[in-house]
Amino acid sequence: xxxxxxxxxxxxxxxxxxxxxxxxxxxxxxxxxxxxxxxxxxxxxxxxxxxxxxxxxxxxxxxxxxxxxxxxxxxxxxxxxxxxxxxxxxxxxxxxxxxxxxxxxxxxxxxxxxxxxxxxxxxxxxxxxxxxxxxxxxxxxxxxxxxxxxxxxxxxxxxxxxxxxxxxxxxxxxxxxxxxxxxxxxxxxxxxxxxxxxxxxxxxxxxxxxxxxxxxxxxxxxxxxxxxxxxxxxxxxxxxxxxxxxxxxxxxxxxxxxxxxxxxxxxxxxxxxxxxxxxxxxxxxxxxxxxxxxxxxxxxxxxxxxxxxxxxxxxxxxxxxxxxxxxxxxxxxxxxxxxxxxxxxxxxxxxxxxxxxxxxxxxxxxxxxxxxxxxxxxxxxxxxxxxxxxxxxxxxxxxxxxxxxxxxxxxxxxxxxxxxxxxxxxxxxxxxxxxxxxxxxxxxxxxxxxxxxxxxxxxxxxxxxxxxxxxxxxxxxxxxxxxxxxxxxxxxxxxxxxxxxxxxxxxxxxxxxxxxxxxxxxxxxxxxxxxxxxxxxxxxxxxxxxxxxxxxxxxxxxxxxxxxxxxxxxxxxxxxxxxxxxxxxxxxxxxxxxxxxxxxxxxxxxxxxxxxxxxxxxxxxxxxxxxxxxxxxxxxxxxxxxxxxxxxxxxxxxxxxxxxxxxxxxxxxxxxxxxxxxxxxxxxxxxxxxxxxxxxxxxxxxxxxxxxxxxxxxxxxxxxxxxxxxxxxxxxxxxxxxxxxxxxxxxxxxxxxxxxxxxxxxxxxxxxxxxxxxxxxxxxxxxxxxxxxxxxxxxxxxxxxxxxxxxxxxxxxxxxxxxxxxxxxxxxxxxxxxxxxxxxxxxxxxxx
Numbered sequence: 001x002x003x004x005x006x007x008x009x010x011x012x013x014x015x016x017x018x019x020x021x022x023x024x025x026x027x028x029x030x031x032x033x034x035x036x037x038x039x040x041x042x043x044x045x046x047x048x049x050x051x052x053x054x055x056x057x058x059x060x061x062x063x064x065x066x067x068x069x070x071x072x073x074x075x076x077x078x079x080x081x082x083x084x085x086x087x088x089x090x091x092x093x094x095x096x097x098x099x100x101x102x103x104x105x106x107x108x109x110x111x112x113x114x115x116x117x118x119x120x121x122x123x124x125x126x127x128x129x130x131x132x133x134x135x136x137x138x139x140x141x142x143x144x145x146x147x148x149x150x151x152x153x154x155x156x157x158x159x160x161x162x163x164x165x166x167x168x169x170x171x172x173x174x175x176x177x178x179x180x181x182x183x184x185x186x187x188x189x190x191x192x193x194x195x196x197x198x199x200x201x202x203x204x205x206x207x208x209x210x211x212x213x214x215x216x217x218x219x220x221x222x223x224x225x226x227x228x229x230x231x232x233x234x235x236x237x238x239x240x241x242x243x244x245x246x247x248x249x250x251x252x253x254x255x256x257x258x259x260x261x262x263x264x265x266x267x268x269x270x271x272x273x274x275x276x277x278x279x280x281x282x283x284x285x286x287x288x289x290x291x292x293x294x295x296x297x298x299x300x301x302x303x304x305x306x307x308x309x310x311x312x313x314x315x316x317x318x319x320x321x322x323x324x325x326x327x328x329x330x331x332x333x334x335x336x337x338x339x340x341x342x343x344x345x346x347x348x349x350x351x352x353x354x355x356x357x358x359x360x361x362x363x364x365x366x367x368x369x370x371x372x373x374x375x376x377x378x379x380x381x382x383x384x385x386x387x388x389x390x391x392x393x394x395x396x397x398x399x400x401x402x403x404x405x406x407x408x409x410x411x412x413x414x415x416x417x418x419x420x421x422x423x424x425x426x427x428x429x430x431x432x433x434x435x436x437x438x439x440x441x442x443x444x445x446x447x448x449x450x451x452x453x454x455x456x457x458x459x460x461x462x463x464x465x466x467x468x469x470x471x472x473x474x475x476x477x478x479x480x481x482x483x484x485x486x487x488x489x490x491x492x493x494x495x496x497x498x499x500x501x502x503x504x505x506x507x508x509x510x511x512x513x514x515x516x517x518x519x520x521x522x523x524x525x526x527x528x529x530x531x532x533x534x535x536x537x538x539x540x541x542x543x544x545x546x547x548x549x550x551x552x553x554x555x556x557x558x559x560x561x562x563x564x565x566x567x568x569x570x571x572x573x574x575x576x577x578x579x580x581x582x583x584x585x586x587x588x589x590x591x592x593x594x595x596x597x598x599x600x601x602x603x604x605x606x607x608x609x610x611x612x613x614x615x616x617x618x619x620x621x622x623x624x625x626x627x628x629x630x631x632x633x634x635x636x637x638x639x640x641x642x643x644x645x646x647x648x649x650x651x652x653x654x655x656x657x658x659x660x661x662x663x664x665x666x667x668x669x670x671x672x673x674x675x676x677x678x679x680x681x682x683x684x685x686x687x688x689x690x691x692x693x694x695x696x697x698x699x700x701x702x703x704x705x706x707x708x709x710x711x712x713x714x715x716x717x718x719x720x721x722x723x724x725x726x727x728x729x730x731x732x733x734x735x736x737x738x739x740x741x742x743x744x745x746x747x748x749x750x751x752x753x754x755x756x757x758x759x760x761x762x763x764x765x766x767x768x769x770x771x772x773x774x775x776x777x778x779x780x781x782x783x784x785x786x787x788x789x790x791x792x793x794x795x796x797x798x799x800x801x802x803x804x805x806x807x808x809x810x811x812x813x814x815x816x817x818x819x820x821x822x823x824x825x826x827x828x829x830x831x832x833x834x835x836x837x838x839x840x841x842x843x844x845x846x847x848x
Contacts, residue, residue, distance in 0.1 A: 007302065007306045007309065007310075009309060009313075011306075012306060012309035012310045012313055013313055015297075015310050016309075016310045016311070016313040016314045016317075019290075019314055020314055020317060020318075027282065027283075027286055027314065027315065027318040028282075029279075029282030029285075030279050030282045030283060030286075030315065030318050030319065030322065030369065030373070031318050031321065031322040031325075032322070033276070033279050033282070033322070034279070034318075034319050034322030034323055034326060034365045034368070034369055035322045035323075035325050035326045035329070036326070037326070037364065037365060037368065038322065038323045038326030038327060038330070038361050038362060038364065038365035039325075039326035039327070039329040039330045039333075040326075040330070041326075041330070041357075041360070041361035041364055041365075042326055042327045042329075042330025042331065042357065042358055042361040042362075043329075043330035043331075043333050043334055044330075044357075045330075045354070045356075045357025045358070045360055045361055046330060046331060046334045046353070046354045046357050046358065047334050048357070049354035049356060049357045050334070050354055060124040060125075060217075060246045061122075061124045061125035061178050061179070062178075062179060062181050062182050062246075063124075063179060063182045063215065063244060063245070063246050064091070064121070064122050064123055064124060064125070064178065064179035064182065064215045065090075065091070065123050065124065065215025065216050065217055065246070066088070066215075066216055066217055066218045066221075066223070066225055066245070066246050067087075067215070067216045067218070067225045067228055067229065067243065067244075067245050067246070068182070068213060068214070068215050068216075068243065068244040068245070069084065069213075069214045069215075069216070069232065069241050069242075069243060070211055070212065070213050070214075070241065070242040070243075070244070070579075071211070071212050071239065071240055071241055071242070071580070072209070072210070072211055072212075072240065072549035072580045073207070073208065073209065073210065073548075073549050073634060073670075074212065074634055074635070075092075075094075075212050076092070076212060076214060079236075080236060080239065081214075083232060083235055083236070084214060084216055084232075087216050087218055087219065087220075087223065087228055088216050088217050088218040088219040088220075089120065089123065089216070089217045089219075090120075090214050090215065090216045090217075091117065091118055091120040091121045091122070091123050091214070091215050091217075092118055092195070092212065092213065092214040092215075093115065093116045093117040093118055093121065093195055093212075093213060094114075094116045094195075094198050094204070094210050094211060094212055094213070095113070095114070095115055095116075095183070095210065095211045095213060096114050096198060096203060096204075096208070096209065096210035096211070096703070097111060097112075097113065097114070097187060097188065097209070097519050097520075097703035097704075097705060098111075098112055098113075098114040098163050098164065098191075098198075098201075098203055098703045099111055099112070099163070099692070099695075099696045099702065099703050099704055100112045100149060100152075100153055100161050100162070100163050100191060101153075101161065101162050101163075101693060101696050101697075102153050102154070102155060102159075102160075102161050102162070103160075103162065107693055108152065108153045108154050108689070108693075109689060109692040109693045109695075109696055109704075110149060110152035110153050110188070110189075111187065111188040111703060111704045111705050111706055112145075112149050112163070112188045112189055112190070112191045113183075113187060113188045113189065113190050113191070114163060114191055114193060114197075114198060114203070115183070115190055115191065115192045115193070116192075116193050116194065116195050116196075116197055116198050117137045117138075117192060117193075117194070117195060118137060118194075118195040119136070119137050119139070119195075120137075121136065121137045121215075122136070122137075122178050122179060123215055123216075123217040124178065124217065125178025125179065126176075126178060127144065127174070127176070127177060127178060127192070128175045128176040129144065129172040129173060129174065129175055130147070130172070130173035130174070130175045131172070131173075132175075133172065135172070137192075137194065137195075138171060138192060138193055138194050139194055140194060141166065141167065141168050141169055141194075141197070142168070142169055142171035142193075142194070143161075143163075143168040143169065143170060143171060143191055143192065143193045143197075144171060144172045144173070144174050144191070144192040145170055145172075145173060145174065145189070145190070145191050145192075146173070146174050146189035146190045146191070147173055147174075147189075148189035149188075149189035149190070149191055150170065150173060152189065155170055156170070157170050157171070157172060157173060158170060163191070163193070163197065163201050163203075164198070164200075164201025164202050164203045164700045164701065165200075165201050165202050165700055166197055166200050166201040168191075168193065168197070174190060174192065177190065177192070179215075182244065187517075187705045188705065188706075198210065201700070202700055202701055203520075203700075203701055205520075205522075205672075205701055206670035207520075207523075207548075207669075207670035207671040207672040208520050208672060208701060209519055209520055209547060209549070209672070209674075216228075225245035225246060226245065229243045229245065233565055234565070237553070237563070237565040238553055238632045238635065238637060239632075239635070240549075240550075240551040240579065240580045240632050240635075241579070242578070242579035242580065276368040276369075276371060276372035277372065277482050277486065279368065279369060279372040279373055280372040280373065280375060280376060283315060283372070283373045283376045283377065284376040287311065287376050287377070290311070294307055297310075308377055308378070311377060312377060315369065315373050315377070316369075319365065319366055319369035319373075320366070322365065322369075323361075323362045323365040323366060324362075326361070326365065327358050327361060327362060330358070330361065331353060331358070360416075360420060363416060364413065364416065367409055367412050367413050367416065368409075368413065370405075370409045371405075371406050371408075371409025371410050371412070371413065372406065372409070374405035374406050374409060375403065375405070375406050378401050378405060414431050417431060418431075433794070437485075437486075437489075437790055438482070440786070440790075441481055441482045441485040441486070441786070442478060442481075442482065444481055444485070444782075444783070444786060445477050445478035445480075445481035445482065446478070448470065448477060448481060448779065448782055449470060449471040449475065449477050449478075450471075452467050452470040452471040452778075453471040455467065462767060462770050462771045462774055463774055465758075465771050466771050466772075466774035466775040466778060467775075467778070469754075469771075469775045470775060470778065470779065477779065480776070480779055481779060481783060484776075484779060484780055484783050484787075484825055485783050485786060485787055485790070487821065487825065488780070488783060488784065488787030488791070488818065488821045488822070488825065489786075489787040489790040489791040489794070490791065491787070491791065491817050491818055491820070491821035492787055492788055492790070492791025492792055492795070492814060492817065492818055492821075493791040493792075493794050493795050494817065495791075495809075495813050495814045495816075495817035495818070496791060496792045496795035496796075496799075496809045496814050497795045497798055497799060498813075499808075499809045499810035499813045499814060500795065500799045500805065500806075500807060500808050500809045501799070501805070502810070503806070503808025503809065503810065504805045504806055504808055514676035514677060514678045515677055515678055515679045515683070515688075515706075516676070516677040516679075516704050516705065516706060517674065517675070517676055517704070517705040518674065518675040518676075518677065518695075518702055518703070518704050518705075519547075519672075519674050519702065519703045519704075519705070520672045520673075520674075520701050520702050520703060521544060521672055521673040521674070521675055521699060521702055522672055522673070522699065522701070523546070523671065523672060523673055525699065526544055526673055528698070529542075529544070529673075529675065529695075529699060529702075530542050530544070532691070532694060532695060532698060533677055533691065536687055536690070536691045536694075537679050537680060537683055537687070537691070538680075539680045540677060540678060540679050540680065541677070541678040542675055542676070542677055542678075543655070543675060543676045544673045544674070544675040545584050545586070545655045545673065545674055545675075546584050546585055546667065546671055546672075546673055547582060547583075547584055547655075547671060547672060547673065547674040548582075548583050548584065548633060548666060548669055548671045549580045549581065549582060549583065549633070550580060550581065550583045550631045550632060550633045550659075550666070551564075551579060551580045551581070551631070551632045552564060552576060552577050552581075552629055552630070552631060552632075552659075553565070553630040553631065553632045553637060554628075554629070554630035555577075555621055555623060555627065555628070555629050555630070556623070556627055556628065557626075557627055557628070558627075558628045558641075561628060561630065564577050571620050571621055572620065573616060573617075573619070573620035574617070574620040574621050576614075576617045576620075576658050576659070577621070580632075581658065581659070582657055583631070583633075583657060583659045583660075583661065583666065584655070584657045584660055584661070585660065585661040585662060585663045585665065585666055585667050586660050586661075586663075587603035587663060588600070588603065589646075590655070590656075590657070590660060592648065592649035592656070593646045593647065593648055593649070593656075594646060594647045595612075595644045595645070595646055596615055596645050596646065596647055597615075597624070597625050597644060597645040598612075598625040598642070598643050598644030598645060599643065599644055600612070600643070600644060601643055601662050603663075605662050605663070605664060606664050607664075608640070608641055609638060609639070609640040609641070609661065609662060609664060609665030609666070610640060610641055610642075610643040610661065610662040610665060611629055611631075611640040611641070611642055611643065611659055611660070611661050611662070611665065612642075612643060612644045612645070612646050612659070612660045612661075613629075613642055613645055613646070613658065613659055614645075614646060614647075614648055614658040614659075615645050615646060615647050615648075617658050617659075618642075618645045623642060623645075624642070624645070625642055625643065625644060625645065626641065626642065627641075627642050628640065628641055628642065629642065629659075631659075631666070633666060633669045634669060634670065636669075638665065638666065640661060640662075640665050643662070646660075655674065655676065672701075692704055755768055769830060772829060772830065773826060773829070773830060776825065776826055776829035777826060780822050780825050780826065781822075784818060784822065787818065787821075788814075788815075788818060792809070792814065795809065
């Protein structure tokens with residue numbers, strides 16, 4: 001058609017603006033869908049970007065230096081310290097588990113994380129006490145304590161307590177510890193003391209498990225930490241150094257943020273894509289309501305291009321307003337999310353505006369609007385006025401150009417997701433899965449229509465009509481199947497993820513965890529230690545194992561071994577090659593382990609040193625039975641032959657070691673024992689406290705970890721993950737319900753016509769409602785199993801692959817939530833049918 005009489009964009013806007021003045025009537029579903037998805041992505045992206053920016057910009061303060069050098073079970077020697085001094089000022093100290101006690105008959109004992117620092121600490125940042133005082137390292141016998149340590153010991157500032165054999169004074173309560181995040185997961189409240197306290201208290205005996213940490217503040221701030229790390233590694237290849245730089249001050253926090261960000265972004269994107277289906281239904285319904293106006297425009301000479309311009313402008317304005325509203329809400333709720341994460345991650349509690357994630361969220365929203373609104377828009381432009389007038393009873397055919405436009409929009413969404421993700425494999429897998437789900441549901445829609453067409457006609461007229469509505473020409477079955485499928489799958493996803501997280505929190509860990517972990521039990525006092533516990537608690541189970549630290553320096557066939565220091569990059573999954581790790585020796589196969597290749601050595605073995613390694617480690621570096629490892633222990637090298645390969649039950653909370661050696665291989669190195677204590681059920685808490693105090697008195701170098709406290713902190717973290725999952729999945733559920741509303745709205749015109757005809761023929765309102773209920777019920781029941789498989793499959797991926805938890809859903813809860821979803825679907829379906837009953841037959845027939 002010629003464009004000679006075209007309205008142009010200005011004229012089209014004048015017409016479009018009049019419809020928009022009616023408060024977006026008919027386009028509100030599009031607004032809601034865009035708002036939900038964009039808001040979720042804006043909040044997730046803003047929070048993540050703020051945390052990552054804080055981790056990057058405050059790297060020096062979070063780490064306490066430009067570069068950290070860490071070594072286990074020894075201090076740095078003079079040559080190593082001199083090497084650090086060449087790059088700038090360094091501050092050193094030790095980190096270890098210890099027991100703090102108070103004197104007296106009612107004295108308390110509490111496990112603490114002892115942080116001994118020299119007078120130069122902190123190199124960056126400031127230690128702030130609860131009274132507002134800004135200070136540096138404690139001196140002499142003063143100590144700064146976390147509030148939890150004061151509470152456990154039942155003391156106040158100014159009171160004394162004991163760590164090892166040293167009496168200390170509680171000089172202040174820690175409010176802000178500048179390098180707290182880089183210290184990682186702690187097994188007790190922090191106590192900061194002067195550098196000499198652990199040594200004076202007898203806590204650094206040979207074989208004790210402690211870390212020496214040295215932080216360097218570079219004289220030349222332009223120096224590259226990685227270059228310095230490489231130089232120190234080359235100078236001291238067998239020192240067993242672990243490094244951490246200002247650019248990766250808290251790898252654990254970085255990893256947690258990335259994982260949660262990827263997961264929440266994918267769920268938010270899923271909500272937006274699901275909402276896109278609602279957008280298609282909403283736009284179809286809106287254009288259907290404007291059929292008479294479109295026909296009138298064409299009769300008056302408007303071109304197809306004019307029609308597209310008018311309604312494209314309206315939809316674009318609605319999409320932009322929905323996106324802006326979503327961005328605003330995303331920014332507004334970010335402080336609430338930041339408050340929930342304070343203490344766990346570095347994030348401000350105030351309003352945060354990060355342009356990049358907001359632009360990305362808006363781009364997703366507008367692309368989804370374009371992709372899913374294109375089909376109904378282009379379909380409306382392609383037909384003359386008379387076809388549009390008849391479309392209440394004769395549905396419009398599909399437009400191939402519309403399909404091409406939708407495909408182009410979806411490809412743009414996929415490209416944007418792949419370009420902006422840190423995990424392309426995960427995002428690509430998700431997008432393929434989402435595409436597969438759409439294809440599956442589309443095919444299922446055709447299958448349901450085919451089966452409904454082939455089934456024998458029921459004798460009940462209501463069921464017969466309901467079955468006919470499913471497969472008749474122009475039936476909205478395809479849109480309904482997509483809407484219901486995604487909506488019900490979102491319900492299943494929410495229930496499965498939530499119940500699996502609850503299962504990990506409440507079921508797995510508490511059942512398998514011992515009551516106490518005890519570190520640094522002297523080897524020669526093992527019998528006395530066990531006797532102390534069993535004298536207090538008859539029936540207690542004690543397991544003690546030798547514990548050392550060692551680093552893999554080289555690996556491979558004898559005569560052709562690969563030096564770890566020569567590797568430019570560690571192989572995937574070879575985390576055991578990164579610094580020192582816990583090792584042990586044993587005469588028998590450890591509990592919960594299974595030999596998969598080779599044989600275990602005899603208890604009396606006295607030949608060459610042997611080692612048993614974990615199967616995952618063996619696969620990561622391509623090791624087999626008969627190959628060799630070179631191990632560095634306390635600065636000395638030892639060659640051992642791989643005797644066997646094991647599979648380890650990592651789910652148990654006992655002692656699991658990737659490398660277990662024969663006794664003759666490493667037992668001559670200084671070491672102590674670590675032990676687990678399982679007390680009988682119903683053990684008296686008062687007696688437990690007395691046992692801990694006696695243990696500290698008799699074995700002052702030992703430290704105890706109360707597993708209950710560790711589990712409480714782990715449970716808190718898991719609950720935060722669970723809450724984030726719940727919030728994200730709730731957005732997907734809301735989007736699924738919006739899709740259902742869109743499908744119902746899109747079919748309202750034809751439903752009105754059907755209802756009017758049936759009422760003219762004598763059908764009652766109750767019969768019409770029951771027919772609607774039967775139609776939606778049949779489709780929903782057919783989709784229930786598909787939704788169960790789709791939702792639980794995605795939940796399995798999230799729980800086991802992304803979070804690396806056990807798959808422990810409560811199927812009773814999952815099925816109950818699925819049932820609730822079916823009920824809500826039917827309720828929405830009936831709610832959408834009620835306005836149809838209010839249509840007046842005479843008026844409706846005149847409008848046909």
